[in-house]
């Protein structure tokens with residue numbers, strides 16, 4: 094269908110003549126081919142180029158001075174006389190590795206009236222983009238990562254928000270859980286179109302815990318009831334990466350770069366995300382959006398807690414130590430397979446921007462919600478129509494549940510490469526007791542092309558819910574008594590003497606859960622991020638021509 098032409102004119106860009114057109118949702122500029130005489134004929138100029146930008150990726154437009162950097166150009170005087178007015182469009186340009194930058198192009202106009210018409214026309218198109226945030230509540234963790242959160246926000250992000258006319262309320266946190274508590278109780282959420290956290294995964298977790306607790310309370314939903322279907326948050330969350338690992342940002346944007354994230358917020362991207370709720374004895378413990386790991390990953394985290402002073406190197410040291418310790422844990426895993434999910438954990442598809450698996454799951458999920466609200470009979474939906482609960486007992490080196498691929502710069506494939514951000518499922522990975530060498534083979538496959546699940550001691554299931562019950566009774570008292578009688582105090586910290594702790598703990602998105610027996614439910618698309626998932630690279634003719642402009 095022909096797009097409606099809003100405006101078109103011949104304008105100058107860097108003193109070259111361009112045909113500039115605004116066609117509804119696209120701004121394009123094409124150099125008018127200049128012909129140069131050569132002996133006996135005419136040939137096209139080599140520098141002709143064109144460029145187009147979706148209006149949805151324009152950050153701002155403003156009247157400006159004609160390009161002053163061109164004043165050295167001999168033709169400047171002449172151009173300044175014929176084109177004395179100018180406007181500048183700031184837009185998103187894609188770099189390598191999913192990096193976005195904000196670049197400017199200045200159009201010189203023959204008169205002020207035409208210049209204003211252009212600015213007005215582009216502003217009107219921008220005002221039609223209703224998904225863009227207008228006012229944001231920003232929390233900065235000044236102590237996350239390398240303690241650069243405040244500087245990153247002030248120098249890289251705030252100027253972009255100001256340019257895009259986004260107003261902000263900024264809170265620099267004074268203690269852990271400041272952001273969570275503020276969102277849960279005081280914040281007047283109606284005043285904002287989104288919440289932004291400047292920090293790492295821990296800070297993001299704080300923000301979603303505050304938002305989700307508030308949303309459930311306002312909706313009269315009891316978080317302690319594991320069977321409840323939770324109410325999605327209406328406010329989107331943005332992450333400006335300033336932590337040590339920034340896994341969530343990496344998994345939803347493809348890079349941990351503050352400017353790229355700020356631009357995704359400005360253009361009003363929206364990426365739904367599943368959230369797991371974790372309960373113990375009908376008491377709510379935590380939410381998780383990426384990794385829940387018992388055994389190996391739980392032990393690595395527990396060990397690294399005592400080595401905070403080492404910085405990020407503590408994870409490597411604790412990783413090696415835990416690997417050598419080679420503890421396994423006994424228990425029962427029960428799970429509800431996700432029968433109707435379109436993908437499987439071992440297919441080769443990756444969740445990316447516009448993922449059809451997530452889109453399909455989101456549509457099914459909202460149909461279910463509507464049916465529930467309309468009191469239609471949806472009984473039997475939770476067990477996915479077939480199969481029911483499956484139960485496995487055994488000795489496990491690791492039990493991992495990945496709600497997303499968990500890809501990060503250290504492990505670009507991630508723990509479960511085909512896991513989806515928003516399909517209402519998690520990949521449950523069970524690594525049964527095996528030799529150290531075999532476990533090492535499994536771990537190394539996370540960084541190679543080989544399939545980490547193609548080993549006879551590893552199994553993976555796509556699930557909607559799961560439970561774990563450790564074989565050994567886990568009351569504090571029981572474990573202490575057991576430890577005293579068998580090995581005495583010292584042995585808990587000295588695996589070399591041959592004793593092992595009976596239970597591991599869960600690593601829940603980088604936080605320790607003390608309870609080993611848990612009940613986990615995946616809630617489809619419970620939150621939305623200012624992100625769009627990882628974009629596949631697209632090379633267009635426009636991009637090739639760009640070099641010429």
Ligand SMILES: Nc1ncnc2c1ncn2[C@@H]1O[C@H](COP(=O)(O)OP(=O)(O)OP(=O)(O)O)[C@@H](O)[C@H]1O
Nearest residue numbers: 237238266267268292293294295296336337338339
């Ligand atoms: N003002 C503060 N003082 C102390 N701790 C804080 C403060 N603000 C937030 N926190 C806590 O600091 C913890 C870590 O912060 P954050 O996630 O930003 O950085 P990180 O741990 O370095 O990065 P990552 O989580 O990506 O590894 C969070 O759990 C958060 O609750």
